[in-house]
Amino acid sequence: MPTKWYESEVISIKTLSPQTKEFVLKVSEEEIFSFLPGQFVTMDLPLGEKRYQRWRSYSIANAPNQKNLLEFCIVRFEDGLGSCYFHDVVKKGDIIKWKGPDGGFVLPENNTGPLILISTGTGIAPFRSMLQDLFSRDAFIPPIHLIFGTRKEEDILYGDELEYYSKRYPEFSYSITLSREKKPGFIHGYVHEVYMNPDYNIPDDALIYLCGWSKMIDQAVELLLLRKKVRRDQIKYELYG
Ligand SMILES: Cc1cc2nc3c(=O)[nH]c(=O)nc-3n(C[C@H](O)[C@H](O)[C@H](O)COP(=O)(O)OP(=O)(O)OC[C@H]3O[C@@H](n4cnc5c(N)ncnc54)[C@H](O)[C@@H]3O)c2cc1C
Numbered sequence: 383m384p385t386k387w388y389e390s391e392v393i394s395i396k397t398l399s400p401q402t403k404e405f406v407l408k409v410s411e412e413e414i415f416s417f418l419p420g421q422f423v424t425m426d427l428p429l430g431e432k433r434y435q436r437w438r439s440y441s442i443a444n445a446p447n448q449k450n451l452l453e454f455c456i457v458r459f460e461d462g463l464g465s466c467y468f469h470d471v472v473k474k475g476d477i478i479k480w481k482g483p484d485g486g487f488v489l490p491e492n493n494t495g496p497l498i499l500i501s502t503g504t505g506i507a508p509f510r511s512m513l514q515d516l517f518s519r520d521a522f523i524p525p526i527h528l529i530f531g532t533r534k535e536e537d538i539l540y541g542d543e544l545e546y547y548s549k550r551y552p553e554f555s556y557s558i559t560l561s562r563e564k565k566p567g568f569i570h571g572y573v574h575e576v577y578m579n580p581d582y583n584i585p586d587d588a589l590i591y592l593c594g595w596s597k598m599i600d601q602a603v604e605l606l607l608l609r610k611k612v613r614r615d616q617i618k619y620e621l622y623g
Contacts, residue, residue: 385481387426388413390452392476399537402457402504403469404443407478409450417446419511420489420591420620423482429463438464441507441593441620442483445514455539457504487593487620488512495587496525500573500602505594506530506539508620513547513554523553531573531598533562573598574605584612592619 390407398404409415417423422441429436444453458469472478487508489497499509509528516523532538544556557576559569569575576582584590590606592599599619606612 387479387481388415389477389479392472392474392478393451395472395474398455398539401537402455402539405454405456405468405472405478407452407454407480409452411450413450415450417442417483418488419445419515420487420508421483421485422487422508422620423452423480424484425464426479426481427464427467429467435463439484441487441504441511443507443510445511445518447515447518455504455507455510485620487591487618489516489591490589492522493589494522494524495589496585497527498577498584498588498590499526499528500531500577500590500592500598501529502531502573502594502598503537504539505592505598505620505622508593509591510540510543513543517547517551523551526554528554528556529559529573529576530556531559531561534560535563535565535568572601574601578605578609584610584616586613588612588616590617592617593622595622 388409390409392405393408394406396404422439424437424439426436427438440454440456442452443455444451456465456468459465489512501509538558547554548556557569559571559573559575561572564570590612592602599621603617606617607614
């Protein structure tokens, strides 16, 4: 079957942090589209002739229950073609061409084991989709611990939502690490500080999901396998680049 490309309007743009913006696309009513929390789409951006120059993938940051709306959080890289296009060129009312959903970075159906969700920066996007989904349905909620790492307090994404969920759902807790500043209430350092703490227990039936850039994921996989002795099949990751 030929790939279906959608053309969807940007209906809102919001600043989430100094370098990160949220973009919301509206899929037209006539088009049938569904996805699983954790999946991503691939966008065809006007960045060149060849498809490797044009295509960029972005995780869907909201749950599937918001009819025909797709939210993305995109961090701006200095000199990054795609991310600068979003931050500097795209405006409300523009049309984005995209295809998807794709990817197997999803929770197993009927999972009951504890979940440890580890992300840096916009790597939180698929986890936000999963959390929104779990909390919006009458689903069983396993113990969930989300670890979010970023540089400074001002870079924290979805902080209010995480705080709300942690108060509302006793099964959910979260830790935030800041690598570039020391602030009360936050852990100083990288995400690894949290789960490498000798008191941090990773049960045999826990699943560990990692999302972000290769430096964090490579280090985390190595530490988890070699030092925390978790099984390979307990770890799942989504690599942004
Ligand atoms: C599954 C997945 C989900 C992702 N989700 C998110 C998300 O939710 N939020 C987010 O901020 N980022 C996400 N990313 C990262 C995103 O796709 C981009 O890599 C990021 O925005 C940087 O792109 P850029 O164009 O700004 O940077 P660039 O440095 O311009 O490009 C990034 C990559 O694109 C390729 N590329 C670009 N131009 C060329 C060229 N001329 N020739 C060859 N290769 C080229 C290269 O592989 C390069 O490493 C995700 C990535 C993946 C794989």
